[in-house]
Amino acid sequence: MNPTGTIFPFTERSRALQARVAEFVAERVMPAEAEFAAHAADPATRWTIPPKLEALKAEARAAGLWNLFLPDADHGGHSRHPASRDTCASMHGAGLSNLDYAPIAELTGRSLHAPEVFNCNAPDTGNMEVLLHFATPAQQSPWLGKLLAGEIRSGFAMTEPDVASSDATNIALPIVRDGDEYVITGRKWWTTGAGDPRCKILIVMGVTDPDAPPHRRQSMVLVPMDTPGVRVVRPLTVFGYDDAPQGHVELYFDNVRVPVANRLGESGSGFEIAQARLGPGRIHHCMRLIGLAQRALETMVERARHRQAFGKPLGGHGMAQEAIALSRCEIEQARLLTLQAAAALDAQGNKGAKDLIGMIKIVAPRMACRVIDRAIQIHGGAGLSQDLFLAQAYAGARSLRLADGPDEVHIAALARSMLKS
Ligand SMILES: Cc1cc2nc3c(=O)[nH]c(=O)nc-3n(C[C@H](O)[C@H](O)[C@H](O)COP(=O)(O)OP(=O)(O)OC[C@H]3O[C@@H](n4cnc5c(N)ncnc54)[C@H](O)[C@@H]3O)c2cc1C
The missing domain is CATH 1.20.140.10 (Butyryl-CoA Dehydrogenase, subunit A, domain 3)
Structure with a gap:
């Protein structure tokens, strides 16, 4: 028995899901690790998605082991935009509290590939939460449903090579307004997941209000990966691991233009x-x-x-x-x-x-x-x-x-x- 279960009272629902996720990770995901490694080791398939991964995702989804990270309205999972609540409710995950989900996240951490199999992988989970909480229905509609369905992936581009990005007030990428559009030019790096061929949308943080107080200078904007001028410069490695096919990449934004309507929240709320x-x-x-x-x-x-x-x-x-x-x-x-x-x-x-x-x-x-x-x-x-x-x-x-x-x-x-x- 897990002794933590006696101190932290997980609901029956969480305990049942823990048992099912444990079994799925041990019996379906971990035995596939060698196949994933062979797929990544072959230069011809390195930056492509192993068919087995999509097959396991479909299996996990059919088994109801899907989007378990996503809380319901009672646990902070509601949208700020009332119009989007119904749409999102129909796409919701298990509606677990953070405490109930935590031991499930532990089980998915046992294998590098398991979080994605259950559609519970970073950075998509955080990005889905941002879209759920801060995007309007019009901003959500091209992306959120597909992310919740595991059909596309996303990146979160905050860190920059030229400034100490651990201090978010240093983020300097200029996002300059030109009529109804923003123009973005500059570098980001360590954008996890943006090397993935399925990555279709980036949440990009940059400076929209350079004269505002330091914590009100930046905004976040949605930048579709196929916008002209978005360039993947190179994959980065951690001790030689590039984590293909998701990767952590350096990006260059070369006069990238997106509608001002792609900004999440108010100007300066980044x-x-x-x-x-x-x-x-x-x-x-x-x-x-x-x-x-x-x-x-x-x-x-x-x-x-x-x-x-x-x-x-x-x-x-x-x-x-x-x-x-x-x-x-x-x-x-x-x-x-x-x-x-x-x-x-x-x-x-x-x-x-x-x-x-x-x-x-x-x-x-x-x-x-x-x-x-x-x-x-x-x-x-x-x-x-x-x-x-x-x-x-x-x-x-x-x-x-x-x-x-x-x-x-x-x-x-x-x-x-x-x-x-
Ligand atoms: C594998 C990986 C994945 C990542 N994925 C993403 C991603 O998806 N999106 C994204 O935007 N970023 C991502 N990052 C970037 C990561 O968030 C940044 O590297 C981190 O925030 C630090 O910023 P920096 O690299 O600019 O370091 P700096 O800000 O230059 O800091 C360097 C060092 O200075 C020291 N330091 C800083 N502040 C203090 C302080 N107050 N007191 C004492 N010492 C201090 C610390 O030792 C720190 O490590 C990823 C990084 C890695 C390695």
Whole structure:
């Protein structure tokens, strides 16, 4: 039994979904990992979508394991635009609270491909939430339904190579009004998912109001990928992993023109939308990391049981025991903290849960890096090789010490909040 279930009372619905998602990940997704890896290793298919991925998505959708991340109106899933509520209600996911969804996100984190199989992958989840909360029905209609159906993908382009983007007020991409259009020229990078041939829409943050106070200068605009002038410059790599076919890319906007009607919310509301986007997304990221660390620990235990060195199994050596025991403690600590943050988000909203969300963003990626590093060590050379999931898992966990805000920014914000109170 999962001991956290006794502290955090998951609903019966969540518990039933947890069991079904666990089974689907173990029996359908993880056995397909080798096929996905072979597809990505072949230069002819590298930036194309493995047919197996679409087949698994269809299976998960038919089984009702789809869009589970999306809360209902009672849990903050309503649109600000009353006219779009009915449309969106018909497309809603399971209507789970953040607390009920958190253990499901953990299970999907066990495999790199599982989040997409359930249409619960970043950055699409955050982008769907932004469209749901901040877009008008006219802005939603070309994109939101298709994203919720898993037919297209999206990117979120905020970070820029030329400014310290961990401070969102630095974002400098000019979005200049020209009559009824905005003209966008400049660079973005680390736009996750924009290398994917199915990526059709970008949410782009840039400066529309250069003379306003720092937090009111930026806006977010919808930029269809096929708009003339949108160029994918290159895929970026994390320790050599390009995460094809989704990728993390550098983009150049060369005099890109979009209607002013593509702006989300009021002019200057980009910072506010960015803040709203990140609350649930950070909980999902952290729970997925906990799932990944849990899988690394299970692999570590399995190896320590069977691999013999110096006359006994690795598990008979004190240092391997320490790696296993500390990993279990640290995973459980991070899990409890993250579930607490999810419960606080449900009860108090983004603002009330701010400190706890900052805490998990500091704790979970560091924990996952430590646990996966120990698992690599216990596997010797195999741990670093392409034969196991561990090396790529480490690259992913390490990325999350930067993506969605570097550790230091969360540490500084948490300390400021405590010093103020
Ligand atoms: C794999 C991956 C995927 C990503 N996906 C996306 C995406 O989809 N969309 C997107 O827009 N961005 C994405 N990012 C970018 C990520 O969000 C940024 O890299 C991050 O916000 C940091 O911005 P920066 O790189 O400009 O670093 P900088 O802002 O230049 O910061 C550099 C370093 O300065 C230090 N620092 C900053 N502030 C403080 C402080 N207050 N106190 C002490 N030290 C500080 C930190 O160590 C920080 O790491 C992704 C990044 C990675 C690695």
